Amino acid sequence: MTNADRFYIDGEWVDPSASASSTDVLDPATETAIATVALGGAEDVDRAVAAARAAFASFSQTTVAERVQLLERIVEVYRSRSQDIADALTAEMGAPASLAGTAQVGAGLGQFTFAIDALKNFAFEEQRGGTQVRYEPIGVCGLITPWNWPPLLIAAKVAPALAAGCTMVLKPSELAPFNAVVIAEVLHEAGVPAGVFNLVHGDGPTAGSALTSHPDVDMVSFTGSTRAGVEVARSAAPTVKRVAQELGGKSANIMLDDADFASVVPRDLADVYANSGQSCNAGARWLVPETKLEEVLAHARTAAEAVVVGHPEQEGVQIGPLVSRAAYDKVQRLIRGAVDAGATVVAGGLGRPAGLDVGYFVRPTVLANVTNDMEIAQEEIFGPVVTVTTYTDVDDAIRLANDTVYGLAGFVSSADLERARAVARRMRTGMVHVNGAGLDFAGAFGGYKQSGNGREYSDFGLREFLETKSVFGYA
Numbered sequence: 001m002t003n004a005d006r007f008y009i010d011g012e013w014v015d016p017s018a019s020a021s022s023t024d025v026l027d028p029a030t031e032t033a034i035a036t037v038a039l040g041g042a043e044d045v046d047r048a049v050a051a052a053r054a055a056f057a058s059f060s061q062t063t064v065a066e067r068v069q070l071l072e073r074i075v076e077v078y079r080s081r082s083q084d085i086a087d088a089l090t091a092e093m094g095a096p097a098s099l100a101g102t103a104q105v106g107a108g109l110g111q112f113t114f115a116i117d118a119l120k121n122f123a124f125e126e127q128r129g130g131t132q133v134r135y136e137p138i139g140v141c142g143l144i145t146p147w148n149w150p151p152l153l154i155a156a157k158v159a160p161a162l163a164a165g166c167t168m169v170l171k172p173s174e175l176a177p178f179n180a181v182v183i184a185e186v187l188h189e190a191g192v193p194a195g196v197f198n199l200v201h202g203d204g205p206t207a208g209s210a211l212t213s214h215p216d217v218d219m220v221s222f223t224g225s226t227r228a229g230v231e232v233a234r235s236a237a238p239t240v241k242r243v244a245q246e247l248g249g250k251s252a253n254i255m256l257d258d259a260d261f262a263s264v265v266p267r268d269l270a271d272v273y274a275n276s277g278q279s280c281n282a283g284a285r286w287l288v289p290e291t292k293l294e295e296v297l298a299h300a301r302t303a304a305e306a307v308v309v310g311h312p313e314q315e316g317v318q319i320g321p322l323v324s325r326a327a328y329d330k331v332q333r334l335i336r337g338a339v340d341a342g343a344t345v346v347a348g349g350l351g352r353p354a355g356l357d358v359g360y361f362v363r364p365t366v367l368a369n370v371t372n373d374m375e376i377a378q379e380e381i382f383g384p385v386v387t388v389t390t391y392t393d394v395d396d397a398i399r400l401a402n403d404t405v406y407g408l409a410g411f412v413s414s415a416d417l418e419r420a421r422a423v424a425r426r427m428r429t430g431m432v433h434v435n436g437a438g439l440d441f442a443g444a445f446g447g448y449k450q451s452g453n454g455r456e457y458s459d460f461g462l463r464e465f466l467e468t469k470s471v472f473g474y475a
């Protein structure tokens with residue numbers, strides 16, 4: 001793959017410094033190496049940050065109209081390279097073509113288009129009595145992203161940072177770096193000025209922490225696990241930089257007793273299983289009325305057993321492998337622990353699906369008799385696994401839903417929208433999906449509690465990259 005073993009700094013593809021190393025990126029469907037990626041060291045990060053700092057002087061002074069034009073050009077070029085981004089995702093994360101293209105690549109595109117609207121409508125200056133309040137770009141931003149929805153998560157940072165007039169260094173996940181290479185090529189071709197956007201590959205402890213602790217980085221926007229988020233906050237603390245965190249989740253799905261289970265169960269199962277269950281907001285912790293348990297399990301078994309798992313290039317495949325050996329092992333460990341603790345397997349279970357002996361494939365699984373104190377009910381699974389826990393009444397359901405350190409998303413299904421919204425208001429989460437996993441880029445994405453403190457999408461995302469300045473004084 002072109003440019004995979006180089007970094008994009010100050011408008012050109014450069015060789016890694018002597019402080020860099022490298023690693024193989026594996027195809028998770030075959031467990032074979034597809035290419036090598038360079039892992040940057042402190043010197044590479046320094047060089048990228050210096051380029052971003054130099055570029056900030058002029059980019060921060062561009063007009064809204066100029067930045068709108070730039071983002072519009074990015075949208076055009078991104079569209080023309082969509083297939084290349086999708087192909088990279090299929091190779092490095094095993095995403096089936098349908099998911100890689102429409103869902104993954106489409107979501108990234110949506111972030112750029114929504115950022116244009118947000119930018120056009122944003123008031124960068126307002127008058128409050130005699131005081132002028134100005135919103136100014138925060139400066140040089142370190143952007144750190146995971147591998148699970150890469151174009152969406154990269155664009156959810158790059159688009160608002162550009163809209164704000166910031167410059168940036170992106171460090172994408174070392175597990176799925178190649179889609180980021182294509183995105184860097186898109187930004188280059190679209191005419192993003194040299195130094196405004198820089199890309200350094202690398203792992204968390206080296207390149208990641210060089211970026212988060214860097215004295216010349218004004219802000220870190222981080223998406224990843226809560227564990228790494230804590231390290232990021234710690235590393236950023238001595239320089240008092242802003243840290244926007246989008247972290248893990250353990251989202252409950254409250255099915256109210258008036259839901260139409262025949263349609264709700266297969267829909268919600270498909271939503272959890274999408275992307276092989278590797279979504280931060282997956283509503284994988286089902287809370288079901290005691291009286292409806294058997295009905296829910298019957299529908300869930302039928303739907304789970306109909307899911308086609310296989311190689312991403314194969315026609316008709318709905319879900320591919322997990323991203324890595326570590327992810328596979330974690331899912332197996334959690335299923336085993338749950339069964340040992342008294343959970344029952346309704347569908348799927350341990351091991352790979354029949355006929356798939358190589359690759360990090362997991363059986364689409366439904367577990368019943370899960371109680372909230374089990375590890376599987378408290379730890380993020382990040383695999384195609386749904387757990388079912390029963391509740392007695394709505395108060396009990398809400399208590400169970402909120403009994404977690406996470407607070408990213410909640411799900412509620414009901415035939416009565418107002419009843420569902422009343423439950424949504426009592427959930428301690430940044431987002432609640434009512435009647436399905438759909439979300440809208442006009443809203444805000446982010447979590448309560450240990451799911452983070454940031455908000456992405458639309459003008460909520462734009463605000464993250466702005467400083468507020470008050471100019472007091474009278475004529």
Ligand code: NAD
Binds near residue numbers: 172204212247281
């Ligand atoms: P991860 O935390 O292992 O890695 C995320 C990124 O952080 C990678 O680029 C990694 O190299 C980097 N990193 C790791 N340790 C670091 C450190 N000490 N300093 C700086 N950077 C460091 O997460 P992952 O496995 O790539 O992604 C899955 C996790 O991300 C899940 O927990 C998921 O819920 C979360 N996630 C959250 C959101 C959200 O918007 N809230 C979206 C997607 C994924």
